[in-house]
Structure formats: structure tokens, C-alpha cells
Amino acid sequence: xxxxxIESSCDETGVGLVRLHxxxxxxxxxxxxxxxxxxxARFGGVVPEVASRAHLEAMVPTTERAFADAGLRMSDVDAIxxxxxxxxxxxxxxxxxxxxxxSAALDVPLYGVxxxxxxxxxxxxxxxxxxxxxxxxxxxxGHTQLLRVxxxxxxxxxxxxxxxxxxxxxxxxVARVLGLPYPGGPPIDxxxxxxxxxxxxxxxxxxxxxxxxxxxxxxxxxxxxxxWVEGAERRGEEIxxxxxxxxxxxxxxxxxxxxxxxxxxxxxxxxxxxxxxVAANSRLSSLAQERCDKAGIELRVPRPRLCTxxxxxxxxLGAHVVAxxxxxxxxxxxxxxxxxxxxVSV
Ligand code: ATP
Ligand code: MG
Ligand code: FE
Numbered sequence: 001x002x003x004x005x006i007e008s009s010c011d012e013t014g015v016g017l018v019r020l021h022x023x024x025x026x027x028x029x030x031x032x033x034x035x036x037x038x039x040x041a042r043f044g045g046v047v048p049e050v051a052s053r054a055h056l057e058a059m060v061p062t063t064e065r066a067f068a069d070a071g072l073r074m075s076d077v078d079a080i081x082x083x084x085x086x087x088x089x090x091x092x093x094x095x096x097x098x099x100x101x102x103s104a105a106l107d108v109p110l111y112g113v114x115x116x117x118x119x120x121x122x123x124x125x126x127x128x129x130x131x132x133x134x135x136x137x138x139x140x141x142g143h144t145q146l147l148r149v150x151x152x153x154x155x156x157x158x159x160x161x162x163x164x165x166x167x168x169x170x171x172x173x174v175a176r177v178l179g180l181p182y183p184g185g186p187p188i189d190x191x192x193x194x195x196x197x198x199x200x201x202x203x204x205x206x207x208x209x210x211x212x213x214x215x216x217x218x219x220x221x222x223x224x225x226x227x228w229v230e231g232a233e234r235r236g237e238e239i240x241x242x243x244x245x246x247x248x249x250x251x252x253x254x255x256x257x258x259x260x261x262x263x264x265x266x267x268x269x270x271x272x273x274x275x276x277x278v279a280a281n282s283r284l285s286s287l288a289q290e291r292c293d294k295a296g297i298e299l300r301v302p303r304p305r306l307c308t309x310x311x312x313x314x315x316x317l318g319a320h321v322v323a324x325x326x327x328x329x330x331x332x333x334x335x336x337x338x339x340x341x342x343x344v345s346v
Pocket of ligand 1: 009139276278
């Protein structure tokens with residue numbers, strides 16, 4: 001069966017196509033993405049109205065590109081999945097409206113699904129079925145969560161999350177302090193490769209003995225970096241951008257991997273999946289690999305292209321939801337900007 005996935009929760013318009021095989025495996029056929037990131041760069045963050053308009057303009061061309069890439073026709077589609085939330089209200093609305101229109105026109109069932117669960121499900125396109133249970137570290141621009149994934153198609157339980165900024169948000173804010181472009185993840189990752197991760201001892205948030213074991217905090221780290229840079233500027237020193245980037249990145253990767261491994265060990269879970277845009281970070285995956293090897297835990301990280309927002313992740317999740325025999329969404333379901341991670345499909 002062919003499943004089409006539509007993503008529009010933030011600033012990427014994504015249309016993915018996958019094939020659900022009879023044995024339950026899911027194969028990637030096409031992954032077309034149009035991004036409005038360049039239009040937001042000068043504002044240092046996503047402007048919702050700009051994103052919505054860009055989705056409107058990109059939806060049909062991106063859909064056409066996905067079908068051309070896969071060599072399929074729209075009549076080949078057996079089911080449609082669309083991001084129902086969480087995300088920006090106006091942005092989500094465009095994808096949901098498009099999905100409803102395609103579903104009606106093609107007379108195929110429609111599934112409204114969870115964007116965050118999609119970030120996890122996408123790994124099955126690269127590494128095959130997920131063990132049940134597995135532990136997911138979801139690190140993106142808007143979320144930082146530790147999740148127990150009993151079944152990515154139906155049952156996800158939140159073990160902990162950030163109490164303030166998301167990891168990706170911290171990257172974007174620190175990049176701005178360092179005069180690096182938006183989004184900040186890729187340029188910090190690059191600068192850090194030339195820097196010394198031990199140059200500056202930045203704080204590890206929420207790691208005290210009385211802090212919640214599985215929660216995160218990145219706002220103190222962000223402030224510490226800003227203060228350090230201000231101090232150096234006041235003294236008239238040149239900012240060692242590479243060292244600051246490397247030291248900041250080390251603090252983030254240290255806390256994320258330590259807590260994920262602790263949660264997996266506590267729950268007796270043998271597999272960790274890291275997903276979301278920040279999973280594309282090179283130090284996060286290398287440190288996670290080092291520590292997972294030591295702990296005897298299997299690590300799965302999708303390739304960077306699959307980590308950031310795309311339609312294939314929604315198609316993949318849709319395929320698992322279809323395979324699980326879930327009921328399609330009702331015609332009148334609405335986008336939910338605050339859809340909780342535990343609600344995998346609506
Ligand atoms: P959410 O999924 O929570 O709704 P989002 O969809 O905006 O948020 P993603 O597209 O999954 O988030 O991720 C975007 C974030 O990933 C940005 O903050 C960006 O800086 C970060 N990011 C991308 N590449 C890297 C990298 N190599 N290292 C660190 N962070 C990165
Ligand atoms: Mg984005
Ligand atoms: Fe995302």
C-alpha cells in the first residue's frame with residue numbers, strides 16, 4: 001500500500017511517499033521538502049504569518065515533485081497522513097486543509113497524526129522496525145523530551161522534558177550571541193569542530209541531586225554563554241567563537257546523552273533513538289555512541305536529512321498507524337497546536 005504524508009507544522013512544507021509492505025516494513029519512495037527558512041533568517045526565528053503563506057504557495061508544487069520523484073500517480077495512493085499538531089496554528093491549517101481535499105478527491109482514508117511521533121517513526125525508514133519498547137530522545141526546535149515508546153503507532157509515554165528552552169532553541173539563541181546565522185545548529189556544529197570543548201566550563205542544567213532525573217533546562221546555559229561573551233567584549237578581547245561553540249555544544253550533548261542513558265538503564269530498555277532537528281548534531285551522536293557502547297545500549301540516529309522536518313516522517317508514521325489497524329480520523333478533525341505527544345493519531 002502507498003501512503004502519502006503531509007507536513008506543515010513549522011517552516012518546512014513536506015510531502016513524503018512510502019510503501020507499506022505486507023510484513024510491516026516501510027520503504028521510502030519520495031521526500032520532497034520546500035523550506036521558508038530563508039524568509040525567516042533576518043528575524044532570527046520563524047514568523048508564523050510568513051510560514052503560513054509559504055506553505056500555501058509550496059503545497060501543490062511540493063506534492064507534484066514528490067509524485068514525480070517516486071514515479072507514481074496520485075491515484076496510486078491508498079491512504080493519507082497529515083500532521084495534526086503540535087505546531088503553529090496557521091501553518092498546520094494549510095497541511096490539514098490540503099490533506100482533507102486530497103483525501104476527498106482520491107476517496108482514500110485520512111489520518112491526522114502527531115508531528116513528534118513522526119520524528120521518531122522516521123527512523124524505521126532507515127533502520128527498520130523499532131524494538132518495543134525503545135527510548136526516544138526527541139530534540140528539536142520546539143521540544144526536548146525523553147519518551148518511552150511502547151509502540152510508535154499508538155503508545156508513547158513522556159518521562160521528562162525541558163522546563164524552559166528546547167535544545168534547538170538554545171542553539172539558535174547562542175548562535176545569535178556569537179554572530180552566527182539562523183538556524184544556529186549547523187553553524188555552531190561546524191565552528192565547534194575547530195574549537196576546544198574543554199575551553200570553558202559551562203553549566204550542566206538540572207543535574208543536581210535534587211533535580212528531576214529526566215527533565216532538562218537550557219536557559220541557564222544560554223545565559224551563561226551570553227554573560228561569558230559580554231565579559232570578553234567588555235575587556236576588549238576577541239571572542240574565540242570556535243571554543244565557545246565547542247564548549248556550549250559539549251554541555252548540551254553531555255546532559256542530553258547522560259539523561260537518556262540513565263532513563264534507558266532505569267527502565268531496562270536496550271535501544272535509544274535520537275530524533276528531531278538537533279539529532280543532526282555531530283557531537284551529540286558521537287558522544288551518544290561512545291556512551292551507549294559503554295552501557296551496552298543500541299543507538300539509532302536517522303541521517304540528518306530525516307532528522308529535520310519532512311513529509312516522509314509523517315508518511316512513515318501514517319504507514320505504521322495504518323498497519324496497526326487504527327481507525328481513520330473523522331472528517332471534521334481540527335489541527336491542534338498543542339497536541340500532546342501521547343496522542344499519536346487523532
Ligand atoms: P518541533 O519539531 O519541536 O515542532 P521544529 O520542527 O522547528 O520543532 P526541527 O526542524 O525538528 O524543529 O529542528 C530544528 C532545530 O534543529 C533548529 O533549532 C536547528 O538549529 C536545530 N539543528 C539543525 N541542525 C543542527 C545541528 N547540526 N546541530 C544542532 N542543532 C541543529
Ligand atoms: Mg524548520
Ligand atoms: Fe519538527
